[in-house]
Amino acid sequence: MQDTFSLCVKAKFNSGAAAGQERRHQLLASTAADMKSADEDAYNYTPNVSLPVGMGNPCLSTQYHTLQSSPVIPVSSCHQTGYIAQNDNHAASGYYLPQGLRRNGAPALESPRIEITAYSQYPEDEVEASSREEHIIKRGVNSIVTLTLPNVDVYRDPSCLSPASSISSRSCNSEASSYESGFYNYDNSPQNSPWQSPSVSPRASSLLSCPHAIGPAASPHHSPSNSPQIGAMRKYSFSGSSYHQTPCSPNQSPTPSSHGSPRVSVTDENWLANTNQYTNSAIVAAINALTTDGVVDMGEGIPIKTRKTMLDLSSSMSLKVEPGGEELGPEGDLRHEDYPSRLTLKKENYCGGFLDVPQHPYSWPKPKPYLGPSLPALDWQLPSCSGPYNLQIEVQPKSHHRAHYETEGSRGAVKALSGGHPVVQMLALSNEPPVYIQTTSFTNEQSNALFLSSCLSYRIDCAGILKLRNSDIELRKGETDIGRKNTRVRLVFRVHINQPNGRTVSLQAASNPIECCKSETLTHTIYCCSAIKRATILLPTGTNSPFNMSFLLCQIDGHHLWETEAKVDKDSVKSNTIVVEIPPYRNQRISSPVQVNFYVCNGKRKRSQYQRFTYMPANVPIIKTEPADEFDSVGSVGRHSKPYYGQTRLTSIMPVAEPDPCLVGGYPPCPPHHAAMPPLSPSSSPTLHDLSNITFNKCLPNSPTHAAPPGNVVAPIQETPCCSNLPHPTSPDHNSSLGMLHSQGSPGPLGYHHSVYANSSSSSSPVSDPSTPGGPAETPFFQAYSPSQAEASGISAQAAGSPASLLTEDTSPPSTAITIKQEPQELDQMYLDDGKSDQTCVSSEKG
DNA sequence: AGGCTGGAACCATAC
DNA sequence: GAGTATGGTTCCAGC
Numbered sequence: 001m002q003d004t005f006s007l008c009v010k011a012k013f014n015s016g017a018a019a020g021q022e023r024r025h026q027l028l029a030s031t032a033a034d035m036k037s038a039d040e041d042a043y044n045y046t047p048n049v050s051l052p053v054g055m056g057n058p059c060l061s062t063q064y065h066t067l068q069s070s071p072v073i074p075v076s077s078c079h080q081t082g083y084i085a086q087n088d089n090h091a092a093s094g095y096y097l098p099q100g101l102r103r104n105g106a107p108a109l110e111s112p113r114i115e116i117t118a119y120s121q122y123p124e125d126e127v128e129a130s131s132r133e134e135h136i137i138k139r140g141v142n143s144i145v146t147l148t149l150p151n152v153d154v155y156r157d158p159s160c161l162s163p164a165s166s167i168s169s170r171s172c173n174s175e176a177s178s179y180e181s182g183f184y185n186y187d188n189s190p191q192n193s194p195w196q197s198p199s200v201s202p203r204a205s206s207l208l209s210c211p212h213a214i215g216p217a218a219s220p221h222h223s224p225s226n227s228p229q230i231g232a233m234r235k236y237s238f239s240g241s242s243y244h245q246t247p248c249s250p251n252q253s254p255t256p257s258s259h260g261s262p263r264v265s266v267t268d269e270n271w272l273a274n275t276n277q278y279t280n281s282a283i284v285a286a287i288n289a290l291t292t293d294g295v296v297d298m299g300e301g302i303p304i305k306t307r308k309t310m311l312d313l314s315s316s317m318s319l320k321v322e323p324g325g326e327e328l329g330p331e332g333d334l335r336h337e338d339y340p341s342r343l344t345l346k347k348e349n350y351c352g353g354f355l356d357v358p359q360h361p362y363s364w365p366k367p368k369p370y371l372g373p374s375l376p377a378l379d380w381q382l383p384s385c386s387g388p389y390n391l392q393i394e395v396q397p398k399s400h401h402r403a404h405y406e407t408e409g410s411r412g413a414v415k416a417l418s419g420g421h422p423v424v425q426m427l428a429l430s431n432e433p434p435v436y437i438q439t440t441s442f443t444n445e446q447s448n449a450l451f452l453s454s455c456l457s458y459r460i461d462c463a464g465i466l467k468l469r470n471s472d473i474e475l476r477k478g479e480t481d482i483g484r485k486n487t488r489v490r491l492v493f494r495v496h497i498n499q500p501n502g503r504t505v506s507l508q509a510a511s512n513p514i515e516c517c518k519s520e521t522l523t524h525t526i527y528c529c530s531a532i533k534r535a536t537i538l539l540p541t542g543t544n545s546p547f548n549m550s551f552l553l554c555q556i557d558g559h560h561l562w563e564t565e566a567k568v569d570k571d572s573v574k575s576n577t578i579v580v581e582i583p584p585y586r587n588q589r590i591s592s593p594v595q596v597n598f599y600v601c602n603g604k605r606k607r608s609q610y611q612r613f614t615y616m617p618a619n620v621p622i623i624k625t626e627p628a629d630e631f632d633s634v635g636s637v638g639r640h641s642k643p644y645y646g647q648t649r650l651t652s653i654m655p656v657a658e659p660d661p662c663l664v665g666g667y668p669p670c671p672p673h674h675a676a677m678p679p680l681s682p683s684s685s686p687t688l689h690d691l692s693n694i695t696f697n698k699c700l701p702n703s704p705t706h707a708a709p710p711g712n713v714v715a716p717i718q719e720t721p722c723c724s725n726l727p728h729p730t731s732p733d734h735n736s737s738l739g740m741l742h743s744q745g746s747p748g749p750l751g752y753h754h755s756v757y758a759n760s761s762s763s764s765s766p767v768s769d770p771s772t773p774g775g776p777a778e779t780p781f782f783q784a785y786s787p788s789q790a791e792a793s794g795i796s797a798q799a800a801g802s803p804a805s806l807l808t809e810d811t812s813p814p815s816t817a818i819t820i821k822q823e824p825q826e827l828d829q830m831y832l833d834d835g836k837s838d839q840t841c842v843s844s845e846k847g
Numbered sequence: 848a849g850g851c852t853g854g855a856a857c858c859a860t861a862c
Numbered sequence: 863g864a865g866t867a868t869g870g871t872t873c874c875a876g877c
Contacts, residue, residue: 405872469871470870470871471870
């Protein structure tokens with residue numbers, strides 16, 4: 001199940017010397033959201049991203065993206081290949097499959113996502129007037145650029161209170177896709193629909209029964225005026241999604257809505273004005289699906305809850321088609337011409353039981369057609385590296401960020417663990433063509449392009465996350481309760497690199513999952529550790545800490561072939577931690593790693609999400625357990641051994657202002673993936689990290705910086721049965737590799753980190769932000785450390801009230817034939833609940 | 848004064 | 863069907 005979030009980025013962009021001043025640019029990034037409901041854990045969770053290409057396999061075969069092609073990118077173990085756009089619209093056809101399209105032509109609108117959209121503050125005219133050169137900036141390697149929103153005033157203009165409606169809608173529209181599709185500069189052909197997410201959602205059918213098409217409409221969301229950020233988000237979102245500059249949402253009443261009920265789920269004409277971009281065949285199909293008999297029965301196919309809401313707010317329920325054909329841009333005409341009366345009829349029918357919202361006094365500025373090169377839809381899967389280019393998230397966002405509702409004010413931008421902001425870095429060989437940073441939603445692509453010499457970092461300091469009500473989502477999807485616990489998202493950033501041959505290489509990088517829910521429950525809790533034979537996990541005690549906690553293990557294949565309850569040290573509960581002894585696997589003579597899931601429950605109905613746990617064979621000294629992430633897993637688990645290093649899904653973060661040394665020091669800062677670095681081999685095999693001989697320093701908040709990990713040697717690792725054969729799409733964590741699976745040659749949104757981390761001591765992070773010293777280190781992953789260490793430090797740390805630590809009683813696993821990569825002397829930690837009192841770390845012991 | 852945060856309160860749903 | 867637990871959403875107050 002997925003929920004929908006909209007995330008906007010209001011970024012600062014210090015254009016650099018060339019410009020000589022701050023430039024307003026619009027940056028659009030899509031974010032895919034990983035969400036799962038309580039019932040959708042490792043076994044039945046459907047990843048929001050049903051992409052043929054997994055995130056874990058960032059490097060895909062080179063693809064040529066064209067606007068006219070379907071976004072399905074063949075999966076490949078890839079490498080060096082980015083998604084290349086070509087101005088000609090032919091090549092792609094053969095590459096892409098209309099998987100995102102449902103049988104009836106409706107787009108697959110399954111995947112939740114957040115959308116990050118920063119936008120240029122330049123007035124359209126001004127933007128157009130801007131010369132390309134003005135936007136060319138030369139930056140030295142490792143320079144950091146801050147995306148700024150120039151006209152903050154505009155951004156927060158009260159009159160533009162709720163552009164967010166677009167966002168929400170937008171997001172919902174793209175639900176089907178793994179990534180938000182922000183490019184609607186497509187023709188309306190089904191296969192060209194941006195909705196055709198490469199992701200093939202198993203739940204595609206749901207869309208048919210649901211007004212997903214009206215989803216956006218369902219979420220025009222009368223954003224409260226008190227949420228400037230939301231408004232901005234929405235605005236950006238729409239902008240980003242259509243290349244149309246929509247300074248202000250028409251949805252926004254100059255004055256706060258009188259009824260101001262946040263429950264308003266259906267868009268008004270304003271929405272359409274913006275969503276004309278969406279009024280393509282997909283929408284029509286969806287609407288048709290809702291109104292098969294030509295008469296819309298609001299009582300059917302719409303969740304009661306939503307229905308109720310809608311009725312209550314019927315006045316806002318309107319899908320009236322705006323006469324904004326001229327505003328649609330190139331494709332706009334087609335849309336309307338193709339489905340004018342039909343769409344109108346359907347909408348009217350659909351809203352038959354509702355009162356139309358009076359025409360808004362507002363008038364949308366005419367969106368101008370995007371004149372730039374064809375760019376892949378945001379819901380397309382793209383690699384993170386291509387040739388000399390490599391896009392990476394230099395500083396990962398915090399693992400937890402409370403998303404705000406439309407009825408709320410902004411809850412601030414997503415921050416980095418260290419207290420700074422996420423940083424995205426683009427790396428390229430110095431002699432390579434300039435990098436064209438995709439700054440969508442502009443009428444003049446030139447004005448939104450930045451040409452970089454080699455490396456550039458962008459600090460995303462104004463990206464918030466907007467969460468849509470589940471009811472709205474249900475309305476769109478025609479499902480009920482789909483939003484439950486869909487609280488995790490990722491940020492996905494993209495860059496487009498123009499090449500001399502006229503092609504454009506598009507890359508994208510995804511952040512670590514971000515927990516967006518407010519409540520701090522077990523659902524956020526991440527328990528990751530690996531162990532051999534036996535391990536002890538220290539869990540935090542707190543309001544949500546289960547006193548009668550059960551620790552269960554079950555296989556990830558969807559069947560509880562084996563399940564057992566872990567032994568809980570009741571005495572430990574007295575302290576601030578709970579010690580759980582993980583039982584040995586049923587078959588202790590396994591020859592390959594066996595991945596299982598476990599969850600924690602409080603003896604009632606509350607239980608955590610599934611977390612992965614790996615039982616390693618006796619002769620395989622793998623200790624590290626990979627983070628769980630459905631999003632990651634979507635793509636290539638089992639098939640590609642998706643690299644997964646340094647990635648831990650943290651459910652909570654430590655105090656922003658006080659980065660944990662363990663996290664920061666434990667891993668070398670993300671080295672600026674030098675362009676000079678040899679291309680990562682697509683065929684690189686995942687490797688295991690041997691931590692058996694590594695001792696880890698005490699993991700205390702104040703512990704000294706840990707030494708960088710020694711050089712590493714990697715060796716291929718065989719995939720575990722569960723992973724190789726079970727790319728369980730429903731498993732939130734199925735993508736995780738057993739042990740320290742990573743393909744050194746497969747950098748990517750996630751895997752890339754590994755490469756980074758692997759390169760010890762590379763601390764030349766381009767990110768100059770002192771607040772983000774650790775860079776990638778902010779995304780620690782669990783590691784085991786020697787018992788002695790655990791005793792000496794980890795436990796003591798617990799006693800001291802510091803986050804729990806991962807205790808590992810490693811009885812020195814027998815040496816293996818594989819080459820082992822040493823891990824940094826660091827203790828994996830997991831912080832819960834924003835790293836406050838609930839900070840916790842999990843320690844495992846191998847015995 | 849406005850925005851950001853944290854948390855309480857309320858409501859709906861699940862058990 | 864009622865009661866309770868849990869999660870989702872809204873609202874409020876403090877910083």
